[in-house]
Amino acid sequence: MTHFKTGIEFAKQLDKTDVLSDFRNQFHIPKNHHGDPLIYMCGNSLGLQPKSTQSYINQELEDWANLGVEGHTQAKNPWLNYHEYLTGSMAQIVGAKPIEVVVMNTLTVNLHLMMVSFYKPTKSRYKILIEADAFPSDKYAVESQLRHHGINEKEGLILWHPPKGENLAKYEDLEQILKQEGNQIALIMIGAVNYYTGQFFDLKHITQLGHKYGCVVGFDCAHGAGNVALNLHESGADFATWCTYKYLNSGPGSLSGCFVHERHAYNKELNRFTGWWSHNKNTRFKMRDDFDLMPGAEGWQLSNPPILSMAAIKASLDIFEAATMPKLIEKSKLLTGYFEFLLHELRSDRIHIITPTNPDERGCQLSIQVKNADKSLFNQLTEAGVIADWREPDVIRCAPTPLYNQFLDVYNTVNILKSLLND
Structure with missing residues (x-):
């Protein structure tokens, strides 16, 4: 020390x-x-802002100006598969396998897309557990998911509070909640690093606790990605999401990262919203084929990637790769x-x-x-x-x-x- x-x-x-x-x-x-x-x-x-961000974005602007639609295949960094340039570096940052990671949409959108797949309430198991002082957007999102399924948010939302007079949440309190209500909890969704206190939770421990009681477990890693060793694959979490504009320096309102554990990679039965970018990339542009779902986190994509935002992310991720x-x-x-x-x-x-x-x-x-x-x-x-x-x-x-x-x-x-x- x-x-x-x-x-x-x-x-x-x-x-x-x-x-x-x-x-x-x-x-x-x-x-x-x-x-x-x-x-x-x-x-x-x-x-x-990295000083390199401007040149990364300018490259795409130049290719757009000079190539037009041909930039999808002929740009210096062809746009069709641009998200793939981010996958390896992002997977290293969050401790995941490349098949488990994709960059797409924005954070709360991805939270909702994950809950479409992983929040599957029944009459007996329908509650969602979050930390009491979760980032407000997370609370709004899970409340709206409860309402979407016809569940009163006051009845369906469980809050993991710190002990009275304290600021930090205790795992023994989480265990007690699960002992009492675990068979009614469909989803545990915790902020990996609490935005207010800075507390970094033990993701693996929480996941193991949740799975012991049959709960799906996901994490909002907005304050964790690029900041702490998340080790998402090892944690065993079902899913995670994070923004890229905080520690990952990609610019205001930039895209989000998404993790889906590889055990779900080939499960085509998981309910999800789909779009043409979750269709098999080899036949995507044949247009008239029946939907063919891609494996892994890429299978949750909806739309073609916004290149200018991804260029800014790439500029930062290249710095992270050099720094480690x-x-x-x-x-x-x-x-x-x-x-x-x-x-x-x-x-x-x-x-x-x-x-x-x-x-x-x-x-x-x-x-x-x-x-x-x-x-x-x-x-x-x-x-x-x-x-x-x-x-x-x-x-x-x-x-x-x-x-x-x-x-x-x-x-x-x-x-x-x-x-x-x-x-």
Whole structure:
């Protein structure tokens, strides 16, 4: 375990020995009105733009301009199978096999498509379990699925709450819920990393618990993909989805990734919505053949891929492939551990870290609870040049992201916070 020290020289030394330090130069860092770089701690909300993104998109614009429809087969990166260029890298990032991964649609759309297939309520087994403080969009999605099947959401939705007075969910409480209601639960769908607290759940443990009681298990990995070792295949989860605009730096509103475990890859009996892009690619354009479902996650596609968005994803994934997830996670644990150390050194009774202290139970995000929900502290932090994120009622979320954040960013953030607390 690293023995951290206070003082700016220690931060500079950590940056000097950081084997990933050059990757920061591959990103556009936002600047203030003086032209100085801001301290960007908001990769958990929107990742920064790789400098290569523009050239990746320009390539497709040029091919469109020069080739028109022929770009589908003659572009430098032919558009017909463009999603396949993303599959291998994305599978490595989330710990899956290529047959289990596809990039398509956006996050909540994919959640609904997965629930079409994997939420199959009966008269006796119809409930959905989520964590109590799930990202609101997930809650809205599962409530609407319940209503779609004629089930009252108040009766059909089960919430996994942390113990009273605590912020982090406990597995023993989940086990108790399953002991009491497991035979009525059709689907467990948990955010792999809780957006509010930063708690990284044990996906394999949750999956094993759910399967023990006959439940389907899926995960929303929006705050996990590109941040933690998800190991989706090993987890045994039935499905997972994630966005690509947070830690995966693909741009606002960009496409989503989708995982379907290989044990479902050849099951054509699974109910699903289909479109021409889930049809066998070898006969797709014969047009008059009966529907022939593709195996694996590709079989959940509906439409041909939006190339410009995928080009932005490809630009980022190429950087991830060069950096590698194991090295990124190693730096992330060091970077966030250093951040935690410096925050504790403030010894302020106004702030409290609610994120787990165990590095294996969190990603790079630390959620800082502010006493008396004083948002003025967050506003002052922003004015001082730190771009973080405020979440009601009382939390500042900061995510030192290993691809482009320095240890000096962490030091300066805490130093600014210290000066604000002492004012």
